[in-house]
Amino acid sequence: MSTSGSGVPRPTVQESNHGTKKNVKRKKRIFNGWGNSDDDDGWGGFGNYMIAKQRKLNDQFLRDCKGQSSCIFSGIIIYVNGFTNPSSDELRRLMQEHGGGYDLYLRKSRITHIIASNLPNSKFKLAKTIPVVKPEWITDCVNAGKRLSHIPYLLLGNQSQIQPGHSKFSNTSPFKSGVINLEEKEQNMTLIKKKIFEIKCNLEESVRCNSDANSRYSSDGSIALYQNESLSRFTDKDAIIVQKDNINDNVEDNSEKEIISNSEDDNEDDSLSGTNRVAFERKGLKSKLHVYSLTETKSCYLQHPFKYDCSSKSSEFLKCESLDDNNILLQDQHLSKGLVLNNSNLCVLGHKSKSLSTSKNLMHSLIKCTSTSSNSDRLSKLKSSSIADANRLSDVISTNKNDADRSADFVPTNKIDADRSDDFIPTNKTNAERLSDFKTIYASNTDKSSSFKSSRSCISCDHPEVFKSPLKSLIPKTSDKNFLNEFYSNSRLHHISKWKAQLKAYVADLHKSETVFPGREQLRQAHIENVSKLGQRETLVSSKPSICEQTVMHIDMDSFFVSVGLLSRPELKDQPVAVTHFKGHLAQPSPDSNLEWEESQWLKKQQKILKGKTNISAVIKTQSKVEDILKVPTGSKSSYSLSEIASCSYQARQAGVKNGMFMGQALRLCPNLQTIPYDFEAYNRVSRAFYDVVASFTHDIEAVSCDEMFIDVTDILTDTGATAMELASVLRAEVKDKTGCSASVGIGPNMLLARLATRKAKPCGQYQVLTHEAKEFIQELSVRDLPGIGYSLANKLSKLGATTCGQLQKISQLTLQIEFGPKTGELLHRFSLGQDDRQVQSNKLRKSVSAEVNYGIRFSKEFEMVNFLQEMASEVKKRMDTIKVKGRGITLKLMVRRPDAPKETAKYMGHGICTTLNKSCNLPIPTNDVNVIAKELISMYRALHLSVCDIRGVGIQINKLDNDVSAKGNNHKDGQRHQSILSFTTVNNKNQYTSPCSTLPKTCTEESNEITFTKITAQPDSSIKKFTLVQSYNESRKILENNEHLLQSSAEGEHTNSTNFTDNENDKIIVKTNKKQTDFNKAGPSSMTYVDCSDNTYMLSESQLDPQVLKELPEDLAQEILETVRQRKKITTVVNSKHQSSDAIDLELPPASQVDVNCLQALPLSLQNELQHYYQQNQISAKKKHVFPVCNSPLKGQPELINATKNKGKKAAHQARKALILEATLSKKLSRM
């Protein structure tokens, strides 16, 4: 169970394209030590100046909008229901004319008003959160030339139901949490009026604050915007008032909510702050609650709150045991909990058994032990047994590589799995074989003297030429040949992702092998002995869980990396320990370090928040937080380390340290935190041993991660007659035996409850939630504990007044669905009740394959980037090959330094504050060809016109995989897709084709070796025609060559791909790739069916080619053919558009001198780049057609830009962010061309 550092998601992405400020907390990562250091990463948080500027631009935009005569309805989106007097068409026209929106469907998330003359009750109910207004409202507004309040026009339902005008407000309002009953309408109205007054006051205050601020960031502004937004959506009249306070009303609510939430988030995120402390203490106690409830030794427990290891817990268990009868007596309804404890207890007691020396005995004794020896006796035995365990299991531990991370690859160890070269190859061995394999493998490492120290010297001796001194182990440059390898072999996240994929394959493969479950025999025996030992009382209890119903178990290793690491460092067992790359010495901060910059940004923001805050307690909390952060760290520079902690021990967690936290922050929380290095091989070994153990009981496994899984135990239990708790005990003992690490187990009637039970069981325990107590069990949990509810959702929920699941239960599902969408709403609702339908699935189809690197990325020359893209392409190809898939969707994801962010990142070689850009394209047929992929990537990259030195992250993803036969585009020609090429060559010798295609006609018919292509005409008749193509690559090429320049560009592209790019690429290549990019940008159904009629020929479209046939062609050729088709299409498209507006390319943009830099900066980065490019281009070739983007091919850049801008413009409209409005202005201008 992961507790992410600061309770905040890993901010992998810094900022989305459109500059929305969702994910506000991403910033936090920049310096986690500040908790929520995330200033507004978007564009909405700038100060008054920007607000004013953007408002101005917005006004300009509104004026400029084609055919728009006013903005009466700006921000209003209507849905017209049924027959209305001004027809719906007319209403639509009116809305468009006056700045409003119109939606064809009743999408609650989008529309603000329903227009209807009457509404059936059913629909009224459906839309009860959206005001239903008579159409006269629209016409009256237009006549009046201003927006009138819709309230007098509200259409009241036949029922006594409340008018929906304000119910949503009540739910989203930051001023009131909880759900307001419909009957409270009148009170709500009053409340709203009051709030409006408050808001106005706040706004005035805000303006004052902002005006004296020298900060660029103004949270006040944001808050004001948010308040305004709340109102503008639901009380039109009042929104207008707010607008008079100089607040733009086009505000997207999420972002503002995020802003508001920031101050609150801070508290949640900082484990030292008040609220969090409470939460933490609660959490700390949680895992002990059952102990406490049974032992009545709360004070005792609290006196030793830091003892979280097994031994201390066992001492608690011992007390439990001594109160055993009491337990049962105490709580009728908690019998199962009593049982839980008993079993856990047994498990622990097993350790001290005399016959402990062998693992089997351990397990055995675990089951039957009912020891009555004294606590101290047990404890001491426990300790020694732990050591014995450690010794016995030390062979599990690989030689610890310690600092010599890189050199580990050269250590002559018997790796199960080399860090970077391993592909998990499922075997057909039985479980027993697997287990024994495992033992063999780690048995080979039994030489305990090979601690990391000796291994290090060994390494340097054996491989001096490759050994890199840890002292000077710099991260290689991105352009280094070794960079990718180096990075991946040190990336924990890469490893756990990779292992997860491998384990999923492993589990899937289990089903192919024979089903032998040696473990179940042990369980049977254990069960029998358990029953006889514990006698009738136990039988009574164990019969309670109904076996007929499904039982799910969730198993998770305790502090996984740490536990494994401690196997070789048992002396650290009782100390707070963390696994991290941090080695204790921090370099001098770079002179350009942005730490101070970021800190100042953060502080300014905090101050603003404080000033604008109306909530006193929140202010206080935030202030304490600020002080906290300003406090000079006690340690040293170490306290600033931004190295992440992968896993920390439970002792460290007591001090507030969490997985994923920065080392610096952790050191401040826990100054004596011990660190141990990564040992990825060992993690992998333990992980496999773990899975092997479980696989010896069942194959019904869903791999969650390398240290975690779900298993459906319904079968096991009916098979063996054992109880779930018995199984858990046996499993945990076996895992401990085989791996030396402890696991915790949660049991429940569904996956959700099993998982939550694990949380309670940790560390080193087990817990069962029974169906009838589920609701009660879940009630006390925080919503944040529910899987799937992370930082963002939890914040939004807290605004609805739901912090605990109990509170969440009280919110209706409908409300949740309206707020969060149908699926999410239902999930929230059901989870809050402990309901969960999901089944344990061991065989899920993979949907995508990706590789990305957002660390250490620094380029200075473009060819470095291009080469890197090729490396990435071959990396994904490798991954695709191992699972034998191809894909036809390619996405390039880039992280780019935000213009206002310093070049030097706070985290060494980190990505810093970034904008992320995504570009995707679709190939006509799936591929796994590196060159094809790389070609597309490079094209997409070039189309973005970025400055290479600002790139901070590169990722590529392949989707639309061909492993899903049912998926669209994969099942053409049912059954034929596996046909060999032979069948094609033999089938049709003659040209049955009649080519409507002028480009590939005659030659085809003359060839003897033909392949048939099935062509489905784009015409309605859908008849199937055929034409033929030459099979031979060369011949095909010839044909293509005969047909226009198209091939030429293709051929060149191909050529380019085979060579590494250098600094000076020729123009043609650029033109070519750009052209393609244009096409791919538009890739989609529409482009696929394009028919070229410009030259009276009937052009083939992609959809008309038979993918199967193409598949049989050489990859390059196939893609090329399709590309040809597309390029042609594209060219004609461009030509046509040129015709449509002769001056299409003459984009009237203001002269460069009139462009406001600030405005420019408010644009999304991609647009900035485009614009910049435009102006540069213009400077050089003064008045020559404004070819928008770089290349001199007018064919290329223009549609590209239009497309890009249009997309973003859409977002802008929706998000109502000012920067995006500016962008939309451009969009409009462009689309008018």
Added chain:
DNA sequence: ATCCTCCCCTAC
């Protein structure tokens, strides 16, 4: 209504 694309969010 249902698909698609482009994201965000979540988990480990």
Added chain:
DNA sequence: TAAGGTAGGGGAGGAT
């Protein structure tokens, strides 16, 4: 110093 990956669920909004 530091190794900030990867896959899946799903919402918003557009196209059809």
